[in-house]
Amino acid sequence: MSFAVTGAPQLWTVPAGVGSITVVVAGGTGGSAPSQFGSPGTGGAGGQVTATLPVTGGDTLSIVVGAAGADGVANSGTAAAGGYGGGGDAGTMSPVPATPGGAGGGGSFIFDTTNASPDLLVAAGGGGGGNETIDGGCTGGSGGSGAAAGASGSGFGCFPSMSGGAATTTDPGAAGSGSAADGSAGAASPATSPTSLGLGGAGAANPAGDSAFGTGGGGGGGYFGGGGGGTDGPGGITGAGGGGSGFLAAAATSVTAAANTAGDGSVTISYLEPLATTATLTASPATVVAAAPTTFTATIIPASGTTDPIGTVSFTDGSTVLGTATLSSGRATLTATLSVGTHHVTATYSGATGFLSSTSAPLTFTVTPAQVATSTHASSTSPAATPPTTPPTTPPTAPPTAPTPASAGLSLAATGVPTGQLSVIGIAAITLGGGLVILATSRRRRGKHS
Secondary structure, eight states: OEEOOOSSOEEEEOOTTOOEEEEEEEOOOOOOBOOSSSSOBOOOOEEEEEEEEEOOTTOEEEEEOOOOOOOOOTTOSSOOOOOTTTOOOOOOBSSSSOBOOOOOOOOEEEEEOSSSSOEEEEEEOOOOOOEEETTEEEBOOOOOBSSOOOOOOBSTTOOTTTSOOOOOSSSOOOOOOOSSBOOOOOOSSOOOBTTBOBOOOOOOOBOTTOTTSBOOOOOOOBSSOOOOOOBOGGGOOBOOOOOOOOEEOTTOEEEEEEEEOSSSOEEEEEOOOOBOEEEEEEEESSEEETTOOEEEEEEEEESSSSOOOOSEEEEEETTEEEEEEEOBTTEEEEEEOOOSEEEEEEEEEOOBTTBOOEEOOOEEEEEEOOOOOOOSSOOTTSOOOOOOSSOOOOOOOOOTTOOOOGGGTOOOOOOSOOTTSEEEEEEEEEEETTEEEEEEEEEEOOOSOO
């Protein structure tokens, strides 16, 4: 992702699954002074830093890209304007002809604006504006790269006291002094938000009547702004602007510093595209009876590569969350006991650094009622059992001639009948209450005697 100068903060949201970004942040260069007496006053280089920053998917970053400071225009009574990003204006001169100095370049910044209070992640300072003197050019101070101070103006025609001071990581650049006029110091406050940046100081104006000489260069913007250069009037000596300072969050790694001499600043963000994933869900056993547990297993498969996804999986039954589990070797398991009925269970992978989130297709899962055991025997505390509706089978009638074994305890006796006068006609056996009752029919024999 590349960001160029727009004159306003630009927003960018960290994609899901991205855990770190590599940034290249370059501040704007300082403006130059035209050559009227031999050597032009070149603007200072902007700071440039490359670093890797930890981020979280969904974070909102606000990006400020600093612009180069405007070059001074010969014989113009209008001061060169500082670049967007906190660059300071150059000094003015009246009447003309004159050799006005260049303006300070703007710093470039990345803020994390996810929360209400923005956090500065990185800044690259803008370069100070250059100027030309009767003795030669004076180059503006370079901007700080990352957590580094800027620099003061330098060159054959520069006097250190007249050049704007370099901003440090704790203080703004001091104003350049001059017998005719002093420049302005950088703003006392550092950059705290995309709309509150470290401002460079303005260059000093050259008093009227000394139109043959230049004006002070503007200070560069940054974490703290650089100071503006001063002038000495008739002596033909002016000061360049100091460079703004940089900033780098403590969590940054793989840091390298450089210088930007290309004019406007820039910001580039690079990151690894996270892998898509596929979530599948299985249950064991496939169906259960009431009150029996089931183990659900979610498998998360990346679109490519050999690294298993990390993170957590949430298991839901419709809108009811059953629980969450942590992935191990690409799998997460959860044991749950569901109510009787049909359920539609899904597994949702939250995603993690390098991996996008995914949700499985619903798994239809059935819980059946438990089998209820029944008994045909009445308990001692239960109501009397209902007699069976099928009539009992009538015991078979024993054959008349079949004697009962003695071991069964059966005896047959006849009383009150004289021997020889009783004739047994038939015998029947009936079981009652576990005992055996013998029924006999007889007929008295008629004889001659009564």
